[in-house]
Amino acid sequence: MRAVLLLCLILPLSLAQAQSLQVQPHTFQALTVPVVAPPPFAQVIEREVPALMKEARIQGVAVGLIVGGKLAYAKGFGFADHAGKVRVTPDTVFVAASLAKPIASWVTMRLAEQGRVKLDESVADVLSPWPLAQSPFDPRLITIRRLLSHTAGTTLGGYQGWLDYKELPSLEESLAGKTNGRGAVELFAPVGVKFQYSGGGYTLMQLAIERTTQRKYSDLARELVFRPLGMKHSSVAMTPEVLAGAAQGHGDDGRPVPMRYYVEQAPSTLTTTVRDFTRWMIAGMANTAGAHPLTQAQLAQMYIPAELSTPRAPDEGVYGLGHFIERLGDGSTAVGHDGRNQAGFRAHFLMRPQSGDGIVFFSNSRSGLALDRVVCLWGADVAKADPVTACKK
DSSP, rough: OOHHHHHHHHHHHHHHHHEEEHHHHHHHHHOOOOOOOOOOOOHHHHHHHHHHHHHHEEEEEEEEETTTEEEEEEEEBBBBTTTSBOOTTTTOOOEEEETTHHHHHHHHHHHHHHHOTTTBBBBBGGSSSSOOOSSSSGGGOOOOHHHHHHHBBBOOOOOOOOOSGGOOOOHHHHHTTTTSOOOOBBBOOOOOOOOOHHHHHHHHHHHHHHHHHHHHHHHHHIIITTTTTTTTOOBBBOOOHHTBBBOOOOOOSSSOOOBBOOOHHHHHHEEHHHHEEEEEHHHHHTTOOOOOSSOOHHHHHTOOOOOEEEOTTTTTTOOOOEEEHHHHSSSEEEEEEEETTTTEEEEEEEETTTTTTEEEEESBBGGGGHHHHHHHHHHHHTTTOHHHHHHHO
């Protein structure tokens, strides 16, 4: 009798528990995180990139899209290797060539913040004997700021690179003309008169930084930029070890081309991934989450056109410190840079620092230049401009 009574008391509780358990699946469903839809411009990327790859014989591409200060879309297309077996992903390491220049601007700004270099003092003070040939122009007026903005009157736009890592010259030898056919860096004009894109000027700056700090430039880039931003797969030390896991380059015809090595790291040797590089882009924007090694005041210096002592030519590039500066169709300011080298790599990024949006692509084909169309379409999209007019084929 007591057993029956106990059973009667337990059963209602068990039924209540069972009913409670029946509700649990609905509770869990309510807590499920919704899938975030890709941003609308992702449709343009997924339409244009495969078509351009086919048309221009592009082997592999990685694209990143930043919206509202966050990486909203990242995707790889095609293959990273010659054999067509390794798929490109947002974590594929690409050679980004001249995208090293905006990174160099960060290195110098951080060193200036620490008082280890002076942006507006003569580099001739630390480069003795002077490594360039005699010229009619005064080298004592050359500063790091002028070198960063390509207004120092120096020559040599880009570098050929070397097929054998063991052939790399010293920085002094490179400046003097050991550049595999590209010639020496020279002074062709007075400081501050005009803009002329000069990888040679960045090499001169790299030598000044290494002499001043008594440190390797590649170590400074890692300590001052890559490590604070968590860019674990980025480097300017273009060694065989660094490049062993990187994408392999291809020519205009789609055929493999061998890797090239460069001692000129400040202008030429960034290796990175979409996920890493977009971390850096986001850190260069206003009011974004995450680490910000540079202040907004320091960033603003980079995004202001360099001053010239003569009127700027109508077709002359507008450049700040390590960044090209563009005015989009809606009047907003965008900054960016492109990169290309003889080893078959193309790269381009463009971003609006104030609104927190941007785009970047990396390609392991020389013909990846065709992908600039996607960057143009993005600029038209964010500026609410007509893409047909702005980005004619």
